[in-house]
Amino acid sequence: MKLNRGRMLTSMPGPSVIPDRVLGVMHTAMPNIYEGALIDTSVSVFDDLPAIAKTGGQAFMAISNGHGAWEMALTNTLSRGDHVLVLESGRFAIGWGEQAKMLGAQIEVLNAPQRGAVDPQAVEDRLRADTGHEIKAILAVQVDTASGVWNDIAEVSRAIRASGHPALFMVDCIASIGCVEYRMDDWGVDVTVGGSQKGLMVPPGLGLVWANDKAMAAHKTSDLRTPYWDWTARSSPDAHYLRYCGTAPIQHIYAMRTALDMIAEEGLEAIWARHKLFADAVRAAVEAWTAPDGLEFNIVDPAHRSDSTTTVLTGVIDAERLCRVCEDNAGLTIGVGLGDLAESSFRIGHMGHLNPPMVLGTLATIEAALGAMDAPMGGSGAAAATRIIADALKT
Numbered sequence: 001m002k003l004n005r006g007r008m009l010t011s012m013p014g015p016s017v018i019p020d021r022v023l024g025v026m027h028t029a030m031p032n033i034y035e036g037a038l039i040d041t042s043v044s045v046f047d048d049l050p051a052i053a054k055t056g057g058q059a060f061m062a063i064s065n066g067h068g069a070w071e072m073a074l075t076n077t078l079s080r081g082d083h084v085l086v087l088e089s090g091r092f093a094i095g096w097g098e099q100a101k102m103l104g105a106q107i108e109v110l111n112a113p114q115r116g117a118v119d120p121q122a123v124e125d126r127l128r129a130d131t132g133h134e135i136k137a138i139l140a141v142q143v144d145t146a147s148g149v150w151n152d153i154a155e156v157s158r159a160i161r162a163s164g165h166p167a168l169f170m171v172d173c174i175a176s177i178g179c180v181e182y183r184m185d186d187w188g189v190d191v192t193v194g195g196s197q198k199g200l201m202v203p204p205g206l207g208l209v210w211a212n213d214k215a216m217a218a219h220k221t222s223d224l225r226t227p228y229w230d231w232t233a234r235s236s237p238d239a240h241y242l243r244y245c246g247t248a249p250i251q252h253i254y255a256m257r258t259a260l261d262m263i264a265e266e267g268l269e270a271i272w273a274r275h276k277l278f279a280d281a282v283r284a285a286v287e288a289w290t291a292p293d294g295l296e297f298n299i300v301d302p303a304h305r306s307d308s309t310t311t312v313l314t315g316v317i318d319a320e321r322l323c324r325v326c327e328d329n330a331g332l333t334i335g336v337g338l339g340d341l342a343e344s345s346f347r348i349g350h351m352g353h354l355n356p357p358m359v360l361g362t363l364a365t366i367e368a369a370l371g372a373m374d375a376p377m378g379g380s381g382a383a384a385a386t387r388i389i390a391d392a393l394k395t
């Protein structure tokens, strides 16, 4: 039976649900793009962005998706032939590394254990072995949206520093910024990459990069620089037009301003705690559903399951059909599996503008779809998640 009337709910790991308050401010007629309110708003956004990554470094914002932000980070810091170490833990570090290769870098991939996280000791060992300091940059992802892994960036950074290696440390936080604790300066990260469409609650279209002094110094000698992404032009203090290398993404700037206001009102630490609580609820549900031949977590170690997205292996259950039943019959969009996990997993996004009706509605709907498919299930995930939320509501 089709029960897909009412408002569709998206619980994919991005793009996430956009708050009505953010959507509302995008409904704005075209202003003067050279002076006045738009420029003031844009300047305030650039001023406030460093706090989101907890850095005193510089923020750059381009009209792009996450892939564009990746490219901005690489082209501004690397030179042709540079050796780049890619810390694989799922699909996305690999994708970033492939982009670096196409741009002319030499790529070396250090694989995480299967269904696991980047191993800081393995990173330290590899860097210690590089006595000639051939490696110029290290790429890692904080949360991989395909595998659902959370990498301990503070520990990886400690391992890099313990090795005494000078390579730039670049971290993709596209699926974690505004969801999961992140402290760029305290953790010694040189370049952070983000996107507007997940934890930041803004439609896709703004690529974000934060760079510290070490990254800005690397920029001076980088020979991969291209006109569109170039940080020197985008640092222009007077010509605001140049900060976007052309016409500004007007409605997105208003959206980002409002999203940053909402983040400030709730507080980043409170946001991280809320994401952890909802992730605990999702994990309680998956734990309860787990059954022989049925569902199970992709990431084996509970300490490395991310607080913004969960990847669930489906065993004998047809993952694609599960996603179809949820969407076509019940009005809920969940994430299909990606890469190697395309046919054997689904993903639940729990990022951004979320409350209990959204999380519990998502989990109960998935459970109903599993029931409709006569899927093997250990127990009620919705009930387990409800207990987590109930405990939180007591405090």
Ligand SMILES: Cc1ncc(COP(=O)(O)O)c(C=O)c1O
Pocket: 013, 014, 065, 066, 067, 068, 092, 141, 143, 144, 145, 146, 172, 173, 174, 175, 195, 204
């Ligand atoms: C961790 C991560 N990195 C990079 C990307 C690529 O971003 P985009 O699809 O906006 O280009 C994504 C998208 O889901 C992602 O989750």
